Amino acid sequence: AHQHLPFECSFGAFCGLLRPEKLIFSGFIAHFTKSSLYRNKISSLSAGANINNIKPASFDLINIPIPPLAEQKIIAEKLDTLLGQVDSTKARFEQIPQIVKRFRQAVLGGAV
Numbered sequence: 001a002h003q004h005l006p007f008e009c010s011f012g013a014f015c016g017l018l019r020p021e022k023l024i025f026s027g028f029i030a031h032f033t034k035s036s037l038y039r040n041k042i043s044s045l046s047a048g049a050n051i052n053n054i055k056p057a058s059f060d061l062i063n064i065p066i067p068p069l070a071e072q073k074i075i076a077e078k079l080d081t082l083l084g085q086v087d088s089t090k091a092r093f094e095q096i097p098q099i100v101k102r103f104r105q106a107v108l109g110g111a112v
Helices: 026-032 036-045 056-061 069-094 096-111
Strands: none
Touching (some): 026 069, 036 056
């Protein structure tokens, strides 16, 4: 399947699926898999000559801190909010060069 996503990514044919149990909020796990704790552990468990792979059994070696379900939801919602603010701030920050350019043109145009 081909998707048009707002970021560059790829995946291989050897993909796995993590399906949380009922006492684990999927949004919490999604944020955990983006954490440096998780990424570093995955890097240490992966091996390969050209493409690093991780064995399904290696996932048993990853300890995931699981708070109560209600707390998982609060954490995930807070991260969603904060990361949304980060994205919004980045977007505004990226507009600064264009704003400065228009300001300079306006100042120089008024000086003539």
